[in-house]
Structures are given as C-alpha cells and as structure tokens.
Amino acid sequence: MLLELKNIRKEYEDKVAVDSLSLEIPKGVIYGIIGPNGAGKTTTIRMVMNITIPDSGEILFERKQVDETFRDRVGYLPEERGLYKKMTLTEVVNYMAALKDYPSSKVKEKLDYWLKRVDLLEYKDKKVEELSKGMQQKLQFITTIIHEPEIIILDEIFSGLDPLNIELIKDIIMDLKRDGKTILFSTHVMEQAEKLCDNLCMISQGQKVLDGTLTEIKSKFGKNSIQISIEGDGQFIKELPGVKSFRETNNYIEIKIDTHSDTNQILKSVVDKVLVKRFEIVEPSLYEIFIETANADPSDFSKMGGQHA
Amino acid sequence: MPTQAILAKWGDSMHKFFIVFKHEYTQVVKKKSFLIGLIITPLFLGLMMFGPAMLAKQKSSTTEHLAVIDQSNENIGNEFVESIANYQLEDSTTAYYNVDKVFEIDTSNTEQFNRINDSLKNLIIEKDLKYLLVVTPLALTTDSGIYIVSSADNIVTYSRFRWQLSRIISSKRLELSEINIPIDSVLNMTQRIDLVTKDLKGTTVSLEKKFFIAFIFVMMIYMLILINGQMVMRSVIDEKNSRIMEVLVSSVTPFQLMLGKIFGLGAATLTQVLIWIIAGLTFATFGSGMSGNQTIQDIIFNPYLLIYFVIFFILGFLLYSTLFALLGAVVSNEKEAQNFLFPIVMCLILPIVIGMYIIQDPNSLVARILSFIPLFTPTMMVLRLNIIIPSLMSNSFFQPAFYEATLAVIVLACSVVGVIWLTAKIFRVGILMHGKRVTLPEIIKWVKY
Numbered sequence: 001m002l003l004e005l006k007n008i009r010k011e012y013e014d015k016v017a018v019d020s021l022s023l024e025i026p027k028g029v030i031y032g033i034i035g036p037n038g039a040g041k042t043t044t045i046r047m048v049m050n051i052t053i054p055d056s057g058e059i060l061f062e063r064k065q066v067d068e069t070f071r072d073r074v075g076y077l078p079e080e081r082g083l084y085k086k087m088t089l090t091e092v093v094n095y096m097a098a099l100k101d102y103p104s105s106k107v108k109e110k111l112d113y114w115l116k117r118v119d120l121l122e123y124k125d126k127k128v129e130e131l132s133k134g135m136q137q138k139l140q141f142i143t144t145i146i147h148e149p150e151i152i153i154l155d156e157i158f159s160g161l162d163p164l165n166i167e168l169i170k171d172i173i174m175d176l177k178r179d180g181k182t183i184l185f186s187t188h189v190m191e192q193a194e195k196l197c198d199n200l201c202m203i204s205q206g207q208k209v210l211d212g213t214l215t216e217i218k219s220k221f222g223k224n225s226i227q228i229s230i231e232g233d234g235q236f237i238k239e240l241p242g243v244k245s246f247r248e249t250n251n252y253i254e255i256k257i258d259t260h261s262d263t264n265q266i267l268k269s270v271v272d273k274v275l276v277k278r279f280e281i282v283e284p285s286l287y288e289i290f291i292e293t294a295n296a297d298p299s300d301f302s303k304m305g306g307q308h309a
Numbered sequence: 310m311p312t313q314a315i316l317a318k319w320g321d322s323m324h325k326f327f328i329v330f331k332h333e334y335t336q337v338v339k340k341k342s343f344l345i346g347l348i349i350t351p352l353f354l355g356l357m358m359f360g361p362a363m364l365a366k367q368k369s370s371t372t373e374h375l376a377v378i379d380q381s382n383e384n385i386g387n388e389f390v391e392s393i394a395n396y397q398l399e400d401s402t403t404a405y406y407n408v409d410k411v412f413e414i415d416t417s418n419t420e421q422f423n424r425i426n427d428s429l430k431n432l433i434i435e436k437d438l439k440y441l442l443v444v445t446p447l448a449l450t451t452d453s454g455i456y457i458v459s460s461a462d463n464i465v466t467y468s469r470f471r472w473q474l475s476r477i478i479s480s481k482r483l484e485l486s487e488i489n490i491p492i493d494s495v496l497n498m499t500q501r502i503d504l505v506t507k508d509l510k511g512t513t514v515s516l517e518k519k520f521f522i523a524f525i526f527v528m529m530i531y532m533l534i535l536i537n538g539q540m541v542m543r544s545v546i547d548e549k550n551s552r553i554m555e556v557l558v559s560s561v562t563p564f565q566l567m568l569g570k571i572f573g574l575g576a577a578t579l580t581q582v583l584i585w586i587i588a589g590l591t592f593a594t595f596g597s598g599m600s601g602n603q604t605i606q607d608i609i610f611n612p613y614l615l616i617y618f619v620i621f622f623i624l625g626f627l628l629y630s631t632l633f634a635l636l637g638a639v640v641s642n643e644k645e646a647q648n649f650l651f652p653i654v655m656c657l658i659l660p661i662v663i664g665m666y667i668i669q670d671p672n673s674l675v676a677r678i679l680s681f682i683p684l685f686t687p688t689m690m691v692l693r694l695n696i697i698i699p700s701l702m703s704n705s706f707f708q709p710a711f712y713e714a715t716l717a718v719i720v721l722a723c724s725v726v727g728v729i730w731l732t733a734k735i736f737r738v739g740i741l742m743h744g745k746r747v748t749l750p751e752i753i754k755w756v757k758y
Binding site for chain 2: 050068076077082140
C-alpha cells in the first residue's frame with residue numbers, strides 16, 4: 001500500500017467531519033473519493049496533506065508516518081484554487097516547483113511541454129491575472145504535477161472546467177497513471193469517477209459506506225438494472241411487479257428490479273403498452289450504487305440529485 | 310535521532326526557508342514601486358526636514374519700499390532708516406529696504422498727518438509701498454506708540470524692525486531718565502544671554518539638537534517598521550485571500566513560510582535603507598558644504614550609539630514584523646486589519662509623544678520601566694540613549710546606561726523569540742481561515758492546540 005489511512009477521526013465543534021475512516025490506496029492506481037457535498041472528502045484530503053491534524057488515527061505513507069519528505073513527493077491541488085496574480089506563468093510554475101525542491105533546470109525543460117499540453121504556451125510570460133478562470137485552473141494543475149510527484153492529490157479537480165478541458169485533464173491523468181503515478185481525487189460527480197477510477201471509496205456523512213475496485217463494487221451489486229428507451233409515457237413502468245426503483249432521464253428510463261424477477265416478463269409488459277427502441281440489462285451506474293448504499297439516509301439523495309442532473 | 314539526521318533535517322528546513330526568502334525578496338525588489346520608493350522617500354524626507362528652513366531662508370530678490378512718518382521730534386525715524394541701511398539683498402550690493410521718504414511732522418499738525426497718512430495708505434493699497442512705519446508722539450512713553458502699516462506680512466522684516474527699534478527706543482528712554490552711566494553699558498548689562506550646555510568632555514552641546522537627532526532616529530525606526538510591517542501583513546492577507554496558502558503549506562511548513570516572509574520582506578526593506586546609507590555617505594564625503602554640524606556628527610557617528618541603534622532597530626523590526634504577520638494571519642481583509650493598526654502605531658510613536666518628558670529626565674523611573682516593555686523598548690531605548698550617551702564623559706561600554714541597554718537588548722531578544730514562537734502557532738491555523746472573524750478565545754485555543 002502506498003498510502004494508508006487508519007481509523008481517522010476528525011471532529012469540529014458542532015459536528016463529526018470524518019469518523020473512523022480507513023482507506024488503502026495502492027501504488028499506481030487512480031483512486032476516487034466520492035460522496036455528496038459536505039461528506040468529509042476535503043477534510044480527509046486535508047488530513048492526508050497534514051494541513052488538518054486528525055483527532056485520532058494515523059496516516060501512513062509507504063508504511064511510515066507521513067513526514068517532511070512527503071511534502072516534496074506529493075502534488076496537491078486544493079478545492080479552493082489560487083495563484084499569485086501578479087506573477088507570470090513561468091515565475092509561478094518555477095516558484096511552486098522550487099518549493100517542492102525540484103531543480104529549476106528540469107522545470108525549464110518541461111515547462112513548454114506542459115503549457116502547450118493545456119494550450120497556455122502563448123501566455124508563458126503573461127501575468128496570471130490575465131488568464132481566465134478556467135485557464136488559471138489548468139495552470140494550477142500544471143504547478144501540481146510539474147515536479148513529478150509520486151502521488152497526486154486532486155480535490156474536486158473538474159469543478160469549473162468546461163467539457164473540453166475536462167477531457168484534456170482526464171487525458172493527462174491517464175498519462176500520469178501510465179507513468180506509474182498514483183492519483184487520489186475527490187469528486188461529487190459520479191460519472192467522472194466512473195470513467196476514471198480504478199479504485200474508489202464512497203463517503204457519506206463522514207463515514208465510509210463503500211470501497212473497493214470499480215469492478216468489485218459493480219459485481220457486488222449485480223446486473224439488476226435495466227435501461228429502457230421508449231416512445232410515449234413510461235410512468236406505468238413504475239407500477240410493474242418486481243420493479244424496485246425507477247429513474248427517468250431525458251433519453252431513457254433506468255429501473256432496478258428484484259433479483260428473482262423475470263426480465264422477459266417486464267419487457268413483455270412494456271412492449272404491450274408502448275414502442276420500445278432499446279431494452280438493455282446493464283451494470284448499475286455508480287450513481288445508482290451510491291443511492292442504494294446511502295439509502296438509509298434519504299437526505300443524501302437530494303444532494304446528489306442536484307449535482308447529478 | 311542521530312545527529313546527522315537532525316542536521317540533514319535542519320538543512321532541509323533552512324533550504325525551504327531560503328526559497329521562500331528569495332521569492333519574497335525578489336518579488337519586492339524587482340517591482341517598480343521599490344525603485345520609486347527608493348528615490349521618492351529620501352526626497353520626501355529631505356523636503357520635510359530642510360524644505361521649510363530653505364524656504365524661510367530664501368531672501369526676496371526685490372527691494373522692499375518703506376516710508377516713515379515721524380511725529381516724535383526725537384529723530385527716531387532717521388535713526389531707524391540709518392540702522393536698516395545695512396540689510397542687503399542676496400547679491401549683497403543692493404539695499405534690502407528702500408526708504409522712499411521720512412516725513413517729520415509736527416506733533417500738533419493733525420491735518421498734515423492725516424493727509425500724508427492717507428496718501429501713503431493709498432500707496433500701500435496700490436502696492437507701490439510695502440510698509441509704513443508710524444512713530445507717534447507717544448513713542449517714548451508707551452510701546453504702542455510705534456506701529457507698522459502693511460498689506461503683506463514678513464516675519465523676517467518684522468523681527469529686524471523690532472530689533473532695531475527697540476535698540477533706538479531703549480537708548481532714547483535711557484537718555485531721558487538721566488542715569489549717569491554710559492548708555493551702551495546699560496544696554497550691554499540688560500541684554501539677554503545665551504545659555505550654552507557643555508558635556509563632561511567640555512564640548513558644547515545643544516539640547517535641541519540632541520532631541521532633534523533622537524527624534525530622527527526614532528522616526529526612522531517608526532517609519533521603517535510601519536512600512537515593512539504593513540508589507541508583511543498585506544502579503545499574508547493576499548496569500549490568504551488568493552487561496553494560495555493551502556498549496557504553500559502543502560509544500561513548506563507554516564513556520565518556514567512565516568520566517569521566509571518576515572526575513573525576505575525585511576531584507577528588501579533593509580536593502581532600501583542600505584542604498585540610502587551608501588548614497589548618503591557618498592554624498593557627505595564628496596558633496597561640498599555637507600559637512601554639517603559637529604554636534605550632529607558626534608551623535609550620528611558615535612560608534613556606541615550606532616551599535617545600539619542597529620541592534621535595537623533590527624530586534625524591533627523583527628518583533629513588529631512578526632506581529633504584523635500575526636495580524637495578517639488572523640484578519641480576513643485589510644479593512645479589518647485597520648482597526649488593529651492604531652494601537653500598534655501608538656506603541657511605536659509613544660516615545661515621541663512623551664518625548665519632552667523623557668528628555669527632561671531620561672533616567673526617570675517611568676522612562677526606565679517603559680524601556681523594558683518589549684513593544685516600547687526599541688524606540689524608547691534609542692531615544693534615551695541618544696540623550697544620555699553624548700553626555701557621558703568616556704564612551705566606554707562600562708557605564709550604567711550601557712548595562713541597562715544591554716539588559717534591554719536581552720529582554721527584547723527573548724521576547725522576539727517568544728513572539729515568533731507564539732505567532733507560529735497562531736499563524737499555522739489562521740492562514741487557512743477564511744471569511745469569518747476570529748475571536749480571542751479561538752486564538753488562545755490555537756496556541757494550545
């Protein structure tokens with residue numbers, strides 16, 4: 001294990017932010033911490049970064065207590081972004097790398113490559129304040145990875161980025177993984193986690209509700225989801241026998257059925273009423289899994305739903 | 310932990326400190342405002358110190374016209390005209406005052422007096438005449454017997470006229486009183502004397518000059534600490550508000566960051582001072598007529614005084630920079646910080662406020678107690694030493710004043726270390742706090758944490 005969190009607990013005056021949380025992050029994976037807003041993701045990450053000190057429990061990096069040297073081997077992008085507005089891009093990247101004890105000669109070698117990769121090369125000698133918000137985010141991402149950290153921690157990396165830039169960053173993250181880096185990131189948007197993660201952990205109200213590899217988690221929940229595309233009103237599907245949950249999106253309806261229900265029977269019932277364009281038995285989406293897992297506390301649905309749509 | 314590991318750790322720690330130090334330093338030094346400040350500040354200071362004197366010294370380049378009406382029958386008007394004939398313009402050939410005419414009018418001739426008086430007043434209104442001196446018949450009996458009519462005031466002229474007139478009037482009054490001693494010797498006897506002060510070495514010193522120098526020293530400490538402190542504070546607030554702090558503390562410890570900032574920005578300010586000193590010394594050495602006053606040089610270049618000044622300045626500088634860093638860490642914006650600035654300014658300026666009292670007795674109990682309160686120590690001790698040291702017979706270190714100063718240095722140095730330690734604890738938490746106002750109980754909790 002590259003990074004281990006053992007029984008971490010952090011309590012603030014009015015609430016428990018993180019409660020007996022244990023995580024194991026293997027080397028070379030993309031690890032996602034997912035959960036609704038306020039679940040304790042940022043607090044967890046801040047504790048890993050030694051910015052917040054846990055009330056109890058321990059955090060181990062390569063089986064040793066996290067120490068000073070960890071700072072140089074990690075790249076951290078906090079949820080709240082910020083850079084020196086009055087410095088040029090080159091200066092900012094150089095200073096951030098210097099703080100990580102990374103040789104300036106190497107920064108010089110790699111700077112152009114990275115700036116080009118995120119379409120910022122032409123702004124190289126411009127001041128940061130001249131960049132748009134999205135550009136500043138991309139720049140900050142570069143400052144997070146330029147010093148070749150072994151582990152990269154990204155808190156809500158995709159928030160505020162447009163789809164094109166999200167793809168850009170995703171590509172870089174996949175490249176970093178190929179280079180053997182470990183990436184730990186948090187998000188409240190399930191689709192992104194689903195596309196990127198090897199391993200993941202779900203947190204709700206400061207507690208871990210689920211963890212494992214993506215395939216493990218999915219197989220655990222079985223293939224009991226059906227996506228149906230129809231023409232006409234599908235509300236009646238809700239009432240069919242064996243249907244446990246029902247979710248309607250613009251393009252399709254996703255239902256969950258009892259494990260012993262006959263999918264053919266359901267298909268027949270649907271075909272009888274409306275024109276079916278697609279009927280597919282699928283793995284449950286992370287979103288479905290999360291909702292099912294956190295079912296005990298319905299307040300999470302609303303939080304998730306808002307972000308999901 | 311083996312010694313080597315500790316050393317390596319310490320080395321790494323210092324290394325990060327220097328990266329922050331270098332960054333903070335270069336960020337200030339390469340800014341345009343640094344260069345502007347470098348030039349503007351001494352200009353401004355010089356203007357403030359020497360400007361008024363230079364302006365006052367500037368002689369008018371045109372002759373001032375003057376007329377006299379003398380009703381005294383005592384020849385006062387003509388004697389006065391004679392006595393002011395010596396004043397000259399800058400070119401030292403033309404007379405400063407041009408007396409248009411002395412009208413000697415008989416006491417009883419009111420009609421003639423009114424006529425001349427009115428026409429001269431008209432000349433003043435038309436700016437053809439600057440002063441009209443009227444010597445009434447009562448000149449020798451009452452002080453209000455002589456007056457000047459003028460449309461524009463000139464202090465230099467007034468003091469000259471007063472001086473010359475009182476000489477003439479005094480001697481006339483003495484003549485009238487028929488005392489049997491030579492008038493000149495009476496004047497001599499009654500003249501004001503200048504009381505000079507000499508130190509134990511026999512050198513003439515002037516208390517005003519000593520206070521003036523002390524004032525400059527204290528003002529220097531005050532201004533540099535305030536300018537630098539606010540820079541430190543603003544830098545912390547900026548990094549807090551731009552949310553860059555969280556990235557920074559993931560790379561360096563808050564302690565490294567804080568020290569790097571305090572020392573880096575401090576070094577930038579001191580660089581400025583150093584350039585001023587070098588420029589000043591070059592000026593003094595090569596510039597002509599800049600040799601200045603002996604007393605001032607004695608005080609400024611007194612090595613004992615200089616050493617203490619530098620020590621107290623550096624320590625005070627550190628103390629206040631740290632406090633400003635602390636302030637920056639606990640407030641969420643500059644506006645909020647303004648509320649706390651006033652007490653800090655008051656602490657710094659206190660020696661100037663109660664300066665007259667301290668000068669009267671620099672060794673009074675109050676002065677001594679204040680000198681040992683760390684916030685007051687730098688300015689208070691520098692002010693007191695400036696008054697005490699030049700008066701000491703031998704400038705050796707084995708003097709009560711020096712013992713006291715050394716003790717004050719130790720107390721101050723300890724409190725600097727203490728304040729840095731305390732600030733580090735608060736800084737660590739404060740820099741990651743946003744938006745909400747921090748209360749004192751919270752801060753106390755951070756210290757214990």
